Amino acid sequence: MRLFIYSIVDGLSGLKRSGISSLLTILTICCSLVLLGAFYIIRQGLRENLQETRSRFVLEAFLLDAEPKDHETTGEKILHLAGVDSIEYVSKDDALARVRETFGDDYLALIEDNPLPASFHVVLQPSYVNRDSVARIVAAIAGVPGVEDVVYRATLIDLLNRYDRLVGAGFIIFGIALSILGFVLISNNIRLTIEAKRDIIETMELVGASRGLIVGPLLIQAMIEGGLGALFAGIVLSVLVQVGTIFIPVLSPVTAATIGVLVLVGILFGFLGSFNALGWRIRY
Numbered sequence: 001m002r003l004f005i006y007s008i009v010d011g012l013s014g015l016k017r018s019g020i021s022s023l024l025t026i027l028t029i030c031c032s033l034v035l036l037g038a039f040y041i042i043r044q045g046l047r048e049n050l051q052e053t054r055s056r057f058v059l060e061a062f063l064l065d066a067e068p069k070d071h072e073t074t075g076e077k078i079l080h081l082a083g084v085d086s087i088e089y090v091s092k093d094d095a096l097a098r099v100r101e102t103f104g105d106d107y108l109a110l111i112e113d114n115p116l117p118a119s120f121h122v123v124l125q126p127s128y129v130n131r132d133s134v135a136r137i138v139a140a141i142a143g144v145p146g147v148e149d150v151v152y153r154a155t156l157i158d159l160l161n162r163y164d165r166l167v168g169a170g171f172i173i174f175g176i177a178l179s180i181l182g183f184v185l186i187s188n189n190i191r192l193t194i195e196a197k198r199d200i201i202e203t204m205e206l207v208g209a210s211r212g213l214i215v216g217p218l219l220i221q222a223m224i225e226g227g228l229g230a231l232f233a234g235i236v237l238s239v240l241v242q243v244g245t246i247f248i249p250v251l252s253p254v255t256a257a258t259i260g261v262l263v264l265v266g267i268l269f270g271f272l273g274s275f276n277a278l279g280w281r282i283r284y
Contacts, residue, residue, distance in 0.1 A: 013217075021192055022225055028185050029229025029269060030236065032178045033262055037237045037254075043171045045251045050164055054126035055085075057160075059134075060151040061120040061141050074146035075120055081144075083128035083137045088121040095119065117148065131157050179269070187273040222274030223267045230266025234259030 061078060063071055071089065079087050090098075095116040124137065134157055138150045238254040245251050 022221075025185050025225050026229040026232070028181075029226055029266055030232040032181050033230050033233035033266060034236050034240070036175055036178045037233060037258070037262060038240065039171055039174050041237070041241060041252050041254070041258075042248075043167050045248070046167055047164065048252070050160060051126050054129040054160060055123070057124055057126075057129045057156070058152075059122040059124065059138065059141065061122055061144075061147050062149045062151070063118045063120070064146055064148045065117070066146055070146055071118055074144055077144045078120055078122060078141055078147075081137060081140050083124055083133055084122055085125045086123045088123075090119045090121060092116055092118050129157060130161055183269055183273045183276070185273070187276045219271065219274050223270035226266035226268070226270025226273070227263050228266075230262040230264075230269075231259070233266070234262045237262075 063074060066074075068091075075087055075089060078084060095118070122137075122141065124134070128134065128137065131154065134152060134154075138152060141147055141150050234254065238259070241251050241254050245253075
């Protein structure tokens with residue numbers, strides 16, 4: 001316990017002694033995590049928008065001419081298929097009314113009878129909106145007695161999934177790049193601190209100071225730098241998102257949990273960066 005308290009006190013003192021070096025490290029980590037956090041929030045907003053679009057993806061199941069009770073039976077069978085979220089029945093009269101609303105009465109002026117079939121609008125569960133799952137569901141619906149044909153927009157599925165993969169890959173690449181940057185900055189700052197305290201460290205080694213007594217304050221200093229940088233990043237990010245939602249409504253708000261995760265990430269950056277620097281500089 002005494003060693004832990006000493007490490008915290010000396011780590012805070014080391015933060016003060018480092019001055020500009022520590023300040024630059026904190027600011028750089030802050031900027032890195034602001035960028036990383038902003039990209040994550042934008043990605044989450046886009047993914048939520050994408051999920052909403054998936055939830056509105058509709059298959060059109062056209063029905064054979066039959067009695068309404070037969071159509072009802074067909075609808076119940078479709079609704080119980082895996083991946084189907086809900087269905088909406090569109091009668092022949094409803095279909096004709098929609099065509100008239102879209103194209104006007106002149107479009108159907110020469111047609112005496114209603115040529116449009118009844119149909120079901122089939123809404124899928126979002127997790128099933130991919131080419132393979134949709135193909136299986138379409139085949140299953142087509143096999144239901146009373147269904148004449150099934151129509152859907154295959155290109156929209158490919159576009160949604162390609163868009164999702166692109167955003168996810170961009171976030172991973174961007175996040176790795178910023179993580180490496182934060183790691184390198186903290187490592188370099190701790191190396192500079194070790195060099196500045198080289199005489200003190202060598203003296204402590206000669207008098208038999210434990211490794212924890214030497215390394216502890218430096219680890220604590222780096223973790224404080226990472227945590228402070230992340231905390232400032234959370235505050236800045238919260239303000240930016242509040243302003244950004246005016247122009248980009250899909251942005252998710254920055255919660256206390258989000259800031260807490262950022263702080264933990266910053267502390268982890270500090271620990272890993274300092275551990276790397278100390279592993280190279282202090283040897284027994």
